[in-house]
Amino acid sequence: MKMFHKLLLVVLVIWGACDAPRKVLAEAASRHPNIVMIISDDQAWNDYGFMGHDQIKTPNLDKLAAESAVFKRGYVPTSLCRPSLMTMITGLYPHQNKITGNDPPKGTDRQKLLKHVRSVDCLPAMLGELGYKSFQCGKWWEGNPKLAGFTSSMTHGDPKRGGRHGDLGLKIGREGMQPVYRFIDQCGDDPFFLWYAPFLPHTPHNPPQRILKKYLNPETPVELSYYYAMVDWFDETCGQLLDYLDKQHLSENTIVVYVTDNGWIQYVPESDAERKKMKRRFRYAPKSKRSPYDGGLRTPIMVRWPGKIKPAEYDTLVSSIDLAPTLLDAVGLKPTKEMEGINLLKVIQDGGRTDRKAIFGEIFEHDMVDIDDPKTSLKYRWCIEGEWKAIFPGPRLKGEKPELYNLAQDPFEKHDEAASHPERVKQLLKLTNAWWDGESR
Template identity: 75%
Template sequence: MKSFSKWSGYLFTIFLCLSHFSELVQAESAACRPNIVLILSDDQAWNDYSFMGHEMIETPALDKLACESAVFRRGYVPVSLCRPSLMTAITGLYPHQHKITGNDPPKGMDRRKLLKHIKSVDCLPEMLGKIGYKSFQSGKWWEGNPNLAGFTAGMTHGDPKRGGRHGDLGLKIGREGLKPVFDFIDECGQDPFFLWYAPFLPHTPHNPPQRLLDKYRQYGIPIELAKYYAMCEWFDETCGQLLNHLDEKCLSQNTIVVYVTDNGWIQDVPENEQKRRQKKGRFLYAPKSKRSPYDGGIRTPIMIRWPCHIAPADYNTLVSSIDIAPTLLNAVGLKPTESMQGINLMDVMCRCGYTDRDAIFGDIYEHDMIDIDDPASSLKYRWCIQGDWKAIFPSSRLMGESPELYYIKGDPFEQNNLISEYPEHARYLLKLTDQWWDAGSQ
């Protein structure tokens, strides 16, 4: 009996040691996991950066990030509107999957009813939190209190009774400094973190610092362009401050930085002073940009930097913001959910830019949702890009509109509709689009 007692004591001690060892291994594993910083520009065209070829806008911080990153110059977001696009970034799902298709619910509806959708899907902060990540929301955020998506901390309260709509207090980030972000990073210590940096930049109001406005005014361009260009550089400056803070804290080597914009913007310029007065206070974006199915609304550079893991390179591969979530989950050892249709961009890099995916897709909706549970009710367009060809298919709701077809390699600003010359190719792309999502069968 004494012998049994002695051995049971040994076994219990070994069990405790093994349990403690497991905790140590888990702690060490968590400490080695990469931090993640997701930078989201707000209302910026795909070519409004120095590294993307703009002749006037200067973006030195993002140029430097591009030199250190895998740059996908043919990146896209499925939808050209803020809220559904950001929801795609946080879930890895298309709008018709996560059901946030517009910025606002139908007129008169309590906007809090939309929050059931964020509660019903898996979100990056929540998934990362299960393996020890702390997470922080700053900037644009539509889905109520950020803890609904699993953020452990954030700037936004999300209460409609206190002005909560698209970020409230979070919209101060960048425009009024980055202290909340810096404080979060510093407080994480050895814990891995996920940072959502989505400043209200270069979004309207276009009220850049005077020094930047004066810089672009000297080129003799319309005031609307000068203000917008200055906003792009102001946003770039804040990105530089964030990236410099990672350097100063010796965190850059073990941090994945991802860059994408939520949707495009082409600054509209009124033809004369009378039209300028008429448009005062309104969003001045051109028709083929925000809220449209054209590249001015949906195209964006997508960049990923992870020193010692990703070699800096330029890729001409078609990629989408639906690829961001599965890429990040794979990077930290997690599996994407079955609902995520994106691909792991790390695999694309390992294959020198090659992917088995044949085409990418997206869908455009009304600004105000018609039925918050039925995406097809608000659908305006579906689009498909395969290789250098792009097709746009209007919903049957849009009477009088016809499909469009563009050869975007030679016509990147979609000026020449080739649908009448290549109707058979348009029909083929429609078949691919229906296989992706047949909205008429919903």
């Protein structure tokens, strides 16, 4: 027994003299996967190589898709950037977190809106409970990112210094990736959460000439050429980020999530005469951004987790409100009771099957009418069940009627079938009212 005690003492001395305890702690921490959210800004759901576009080149996102679970029928609940981004960071619909538009009513202090981000649980703060370091770069509307729990950021959010929707953070991607690399390096053995939401391919459409020249040709309208080049540029920055994870040997223990904040269909003038009269040359077409149509709402949603998620494609209807509960589950945390999204890891495990009957969303005014009462700004609610999508105008839109589309046969929503299928419209309205009847909660 004495000999055993002596041996144990020797082991403990050696243990204490080396860095074994630190390594064990580091290994325990590393069991929590890193999380990288890549969020495109103003890009249509089909503007990718892997989604079938025949001109736009997205080799890096195509590669990510080949390594991911890809939900080709992903959606954001609303087609405007600020409220859409808040669905991702909170796992709540806009009518729940009260951020329904980009700006408050004219004359209202923008700082008053920040009470809403303070009043809800946000991913960075929740992950911080497990020791995650978090970094914000790119688009961000909710003041200083520390309010949501980010431990560091590029954005300052001070309106006196130009803070509105990202300020200094909007340089990421367009002016290089060094801040991201620096953050990753500084994390050491700590798990990290990276919010990469570059101002791309958003206007201004000013791509590098080396990329633009790939798309300039007599057959393609110049507006499309510039937009295509912007998507290509965004894809290039995604490749730089993913390559850096590989270089630092971090990819195996990193969950990468991809989504876009809202769609964009590039408007093309019908003539040179119209082009000369336009005040804004690069603008979005109807049925895209800010609309209740798939051109503004649909997005591929990808989840990559090497060794844990088998690459596959799914036609399952999913939503950006599913991202927060999915990521929380991945690190061993429970979603809040207010979160209505589902765990995509379970959907993947079940081969794409889910008990969810339908997905829903809502469109509001760009400028909120009442910052505390979502129903005052409501324009549309929408619902998708299977291949059928219904759009229900709110009381603000006098004279508009419900619309109904068969997305399997009519993916670009050109043929309204509401008059031909009144019972289905009624049934989808019942589902939508059960989700949210337009009244404040």
